[in-house]
Amino acid sequence: MSAFAPLQADDVAIATIRTLSVDVVGKANSGHPGAPMGMAPVTHVLFSRFLNANPKNSKWFNRDRFVLSNGCALQYVTLHLLGYQLSMDDLKAFRQLDSKTPGHPEAGHTDGIEVTTGPLGQGFGNGVGLAIAQAHLAAVYNKDGFDLINNFTYVFCGDGCLMEGVASEAASLAGHLQLGNLIVIYDDNHISIDGDTNVAFTENVEQRFSSYGWQVLHVDDGDNDLKGMYNAIAEARQEKSKPTIIRLRTTIGYGSKQQGTHGVHGAPLKADDIEALKSRFGFAPDQKFHVPQETYDLYADFGKRGAALEAEWNSLLAAYGQKYPKEHAELTRRISGKLPEGWEKNLPVYTPADAAQASRKLSEIVLTSIIPSLPDLIGGSADLTGSNLTKVKGSVDFQPPSTGLGTYAGTYIRYGVREHGMAAIANGLAAYGAVVPFVATFLNFVSYASGAVRLSALSGHQVIWVATHDSIGLGEDGPTHQPVETGIALRATPNLAFWRPADGNETSAAYYVALESKKTPSVLSLSRQNLPNLEGSSLQKAARGGYVLHEEDNEDLTIVSSGSEVSIAVEAAAKLKAQGIKTRIVSLPCWLVFDQQDEEYRLSVLRSGAPILSLEASSTAGWQKYSHEQFGLPAWGASGPYQKVYEKFGITGSNIAVVGKKVVDFYKPRGKVESPLVKAFHL
Amino acid sequence: MSAFAPLQADDVAIATIRTLSVDVVGKANSGHPGAPMGMAPVTHVLFSRFLNANPKNSKWFNRDRFVLSNGCALQYVTLHLLGYQLSMDDLKAFRQLDSKTPGHPEAGHTDGIEVTTGPLGQGFGNGVGLAIAQAHLAAVYNKDGFDLINNFTYVFCGDGCLMEGVASEAASLAGHLQLGNLIVIYDDNHISIDGDTNVAFTENVEQRFSSYGWQVLHVDDGDNDLKGMYNAIAEARQEKSKPTIIRLRTTIGYGSKQQGTHGVHGAPLKADDIEALKSRFGFAPDQKFHVPQETYDLYADFGKRGAALEAEWNSLLAAYGQKYPKEHAELTRRISGKLPEGWEKNLPVYTPADAAQASRKLSEIVLTSIIPSLPDLIGGSADLTGSNLTKVKGSVDFQPPSTGLGTYAGTYIRYGVREHGMAAIANGLAAYGAVVPFVATFLNFVSYASGAVRLSALSGHQVIWVATHDSIGLGEDGPTHQPVETGIALRATPNLAFWRPADGNETSAAYYVALESKKTPSVLSLSRQNLPNLEGSSLQKAARGGYVLHEEDNEDLTIVSSGSEVSIAVEAAAKLKAQGIKTRIVSLPCWLVFDQQDEEYRLSVLRSGAPILSLEASSTAGWQKYSHEQFGLPAWGASGPYQKVYEKFGITGSNIAVVGKKVVDFYKPRGKVESPLVKAFHL
């Protein structure tokens, strides 16, 4: 561990970060100046002395990952100084429409941003995911003399993040997993929005992290003690079998007249305060957005160091390719985000002669079929492995070798009962690259993770949810476990593919599209109960999100349905046929994907002519978009054997036939019925 | 602290709980036998020696509260033995349709169940809420010689609950709040569904709870050491300034051939195992659902003790009424769940001449107006007090007196950044009775608490959410903070009133209905930005959930809208009028309440004749139920000053006028348009 060597330019650089942050927030007249001002010193120490990254290639694979969990302007300022694709004009456009600098950092939107932060606690969970990905890929691909994957993950977080349960969950798992390359710096500034943290947050954070199995360090003067910060980070890097948290006591808004109070937390500083602050740091009080050339020069040096490191790494990778061509090919393919050629040929297909099975079981069969050729898949369940059926035979646990329960090369993650943490971790895994994370729980408990799920979608993280027990079909566990509102919540989330496959072919289709959609998370809503394989289903058809499962000319009625209710619709159609009522069946496993099809196709599936009745064992909310009439649950589900629960709510072939007849009779006097997709305008 | 006195009948009673649980799960052929078998001894110790409750009156106000956070058959067995309204036939109907014994205990459904449990972690949070309510009411109403409110809250929980972030959040706050009457018994059985807890849960739980400021005790032999359990609970009751957790090492499925393995966690025991188990405990191996008379007699004695305690308490309350008539009247009114006569007269009303204000500000004005006469209201924010505007002037923090920051009589709870914990705590507060909890955060972060919100609705807990910053109208914070899918998720949740008031009168209406709805939670979705007071709005009209804000005869178009977009619809209507297009405006602040109105009224509001266009700055999902055409956000929001964001998405008077014209032109050739509420059937 080398000693801290102060640089002449350190103080100016720190002052630059502070004043620039103040100007950025000031011009936007919106944002959080206090945290960047307080965290400027440690940011400088980390970026100047430790962080391995190449600003000219923000995608260099072995870069250190940096996450600002309490996402704010600080990150933009740093990226600009380092020479990422973020100009001074971009900083001046902070929080303005269509800028590269939205209110909170968004992955995929701004060069150099690893994960989307701002919603508290998420970045912490993402950091754990980033560290897991590193540990896993290192275990799989590193070889003697080829320490290819060895980056650190650095997370900055504040009190708010540490109060959030999602961070607690992720922290407990990170300790269990002994993630030595994860380093969290906790901005202990005693201030949150409500004022002094002693109004609500008086726990002993150090002791808590010790209890999770973390190394705990602290630096008492985070405002000035650069050497202390340097030594703490260096010490954290030495500890290889525990994640580290460094509690850094800082003064929020350091340099402001209001420093140390919540007055500097969430609102711009006043003009006179800004001027005084600049004078105090030796800057011209009336000069805005000023970066001294020496600071630019200094940061350009860090950028050059990063570029050199990348060049070195590229040579190492090339040499690795000579010695380990197979591993090299696989790793580089994975880094590129491409799936192996022909992987989809392993997806099972079915005919109606095949036995009825639960779609959770069909999901297990898919995983079993594709995992051998898809080492990219890494995932697990929130303590429902035997119910979600996510652990395929022969897979090894991702565990610290010292536990004797698995290895870091293992691909099956035991998340524990930590849905929200799991989801945030999965976002981190996806953000790291070269892995495709899947996670699992009951569909109802995906909502425990809503905060992270919407960020998967906003960030374009390919996370696949195996969400089983997806309706009243789970039976006895009852309404506490039976989702009603979950489906529409997920369907209404932009860029989230909610799949509810009806049979084997549709389950394969859901996996096919989910795996090919590199920028879209998917939730696979799967049944506990057995489902027959349907006449008319195919992987290709289902992959369009919706299709005609059963066609009739001049139909009297179309029933549109999803998942476990499609076969009930088929039963109803047979009964209606016996009464002379011709009923088409449309299966609509994924609204998002169906909406992406061309209009002609969509109008051919949900065509004008006859009324359309939707059927799903769930809230009917949202189905009005695709149908004229909606059948579903009037409110909560019920506890009992599942067939009886279905009967209670009239979701049976016989009752749906009765309902269908009612619909036909109701619309008959109304003449030709127009498709619900025919609209005056489209958004 | 008295010493443990063993009873002859203890062992038989414990064996009865064990065997009865096994039979209950066995007959249902579904459920979790292991935990009841492992927790039988401590259950017996608690109920026989400590728990003050009267099975003949499960609503006795000063009863000890018991929460089985890992909700399962154990609770039904205990309630039956104690003589609650739960017969042996009810036990035999475990997990059967329409029984009193659904898969997981549901508050309001079964006599003696305090809160709904099963979804892990929730009961733990509820317990913290129950303990806060006790501490608060004690501080307000207890007097010298009148220790009226002094019950304990006992929570049983397992590993799963402690892994959940919601429990971590609640535990940290409980420690801060020094809740001495809260006692948690942690069933440390080393087993969860995935097998041994060492696959995912190796943190030091005792150290973690110490870090939160809890008293931590443990009992090493939870299978047999009744004295140890007794002493630990007695010691917990002695500690008045800290909550206590007792780590109890038990053997899951104690007595089964598979004891101590996850084989007994979630599936019934095999027939031969059940027989062997019964023999081992001295029961006839082939006798099912057997309760020895001595056990019934013993539990009847505990019931009698409870009845006597209640009688004693009723006398104390009567004497209190003599000495403190005012407090007595208020307390008994609150216990009854009635609000004070005429409280609603304090609700502010507005005219269009009143200044435009943000509905979060209007909410603050309501709270300021009603809180002086409504001491029942106790609440706070998840560290967004200054943004949610939930702390009215002069209110005192609910804090341990030793902090110097408030008192237990205070009504303002500083929740910290703990949305999920806050929501679970609020459910506990509501379940306790005599308080009406409100909670607050940004609307977007209500989804962090989804797991608890749906249980508010399922359990019928009156929890009021002050959910501000409810759309792109929050502006600069950007898409990470702008809800899109949140509204429909909440609207699709049964028995949850999602209110989106458009102005002052509608905000008062939302509070009016929310406070009068004793069995329904409400989420008040409130703007950050100013909203004009509308011509045509009134508290009475808005209290019906939807109404005609602006009427026109023979209209060409109706625009239905909510919240901050209603005034934009009004602008659009004026522009359309200038073009000769007559536009009605319907304000629909609450779908749930509107749906409860009679059909005639609903059809008069959303009437047949002209097309109906919906307008909301959110996902359009679900609006198809009330309109023919839908305008909203195509996907995510954007970061920028809010007016610019509204412009970007075309949600302005001018653009909506253009859209409205398009709709009118589209429907003109189609003749008379039928109301979307006219349907072939209703669920």
Ligand SMILES: [Ca+2]
């Ligand atoms: Ca802070």
Ligand SMILES: [Ca+2]
């Ligand atoms: Ca357990």
